[in-house]
Amino acid sequence: MTALSDADDAALTALLEGVYHRYHYDFRGYAEASLRRRIAAALGHLRCPSLDDLRARVLAEPRCFGELLRFLTVQVSDLFRDPSxxxxxRECVVPYLRTYPSxxxxxxxxxxxxxAYSLAIVFAEEGLLERTLIYATDIHPESLRTAEAGVYDLDRFARFSESYRLAGGHGSLSDFYTASSSSAILDRRLKQAILFSDHSLATDVAFAEVELVSCRNVLIYFDRPLQNRALGVLRDSVRRKGFLGLGAKETLRFSSHAEAxxxxxxxxxxYQRR
Structure with missing residues (x-):
């Protein structure tokens, strides 16, 4: 993978502008260092000799844009990632949530x-899932299809089970999936509680008024203005006395929304909304 140089700045800007106007995906406010690494990797994968060639292909071929999108979006996730x-x-938010009828x-x-499935499992064990609707959103269509199917590689579940235990699970993670060959199929009651949908924190407005927003390991890929914009969307979605969860390396400090x-x-x- 060849790193992008300063001479590529204008071509990079043209690529991001083209993607925004052609497909309405806005990566212009993403953290520059990470973005440059990902696009450099995409150049090699798509066998494009330059950013200008990449832009021409992406704007002419939607399928090529779909390939580029895989590099521009971060699709790393685990069940009960960061168990604490x-x-x-479970211990500090659920007691408040019990007081709501829905x-x-x-x-x-x-x-x-x-x-989303990790939260659904917590809510199921705490007796809240039947009165809960979980909206789960992303900008990557292929990832949303995977999420909606709820089928994952079975060999990941030994690690998932340990994380579930450390997260305070009441029983066994196997209570929530069925093993089939090399796959694990998550329980239908979990899927029925989750609505998967397309939404962009870079361009869209508040999704709904909710009691809890969990947005983890997303903001770290945004530059400061886009972080602030996204936090405003999240703030507008959290009802009074509701809750916001961020990733371990993310914070509300230094944003214009910290006082909320x-x-x-x-x-x-x-965090809890004032």
Whole structure:
């Protein structure tokens, strides 16, 4: 993979502008260092000698844009990734949520769905799933299809089971999936509680008024203005006294929305709307 040089700046800007106007995906506010690495990798994968060639192909061939999208979006996720976060949801957020007759949760940037299913499992064990609707959104259509299917490689589940245990699981993770050959199929009751949909924190507005927003490991790929824009969308979605969860390397500090929230579990980046 050859790194992009400063001489590529104008071509990179033209590529991102072209993608925005042709496909309405806005990567112009993504963190530059990460974006440049991903596009350099895409150049090699798509066998394009230059950014100008890549732009011409992407704008002319929607299928080529679909390939580029795989590089521009981060689709790394696990069930109960960062177990302490889910333990804190269970121990510190769920007691508040029990007081509501119905619940709405938004998982923003859900990738292939593991985070949404992790929350669904927590809510099932805490007796809240039947009155909960989980909105899970992402900008990557292929990832959303994977998420909606709820079928994952079985060899990942030994690791998932340990994370589930560390997250305070009450029983066995196997209670929530059926093994079939080399795959694990998640339980239908989990799938029925989740609505997967397309949504962009870069261009779209608040998704719904919800009691909990979980947006983890998304903001780290945005530059500061886009982070602030996305946090505004998340803030507008969280109802008064509702909750916001971010990734371990993300924070509300230094944003214009920090005063709208108090820290509930600082070490796990869980906040409560004032």
């Amino acid at each position: 976060y889910y333990r804190s949801i 619940l709405k949760v938004w998982v923003a940037g859900c990738a292939t769905g593991e985070e 929230f108090g820290e509930l579990v600082p070490e796990d980046r869980i």
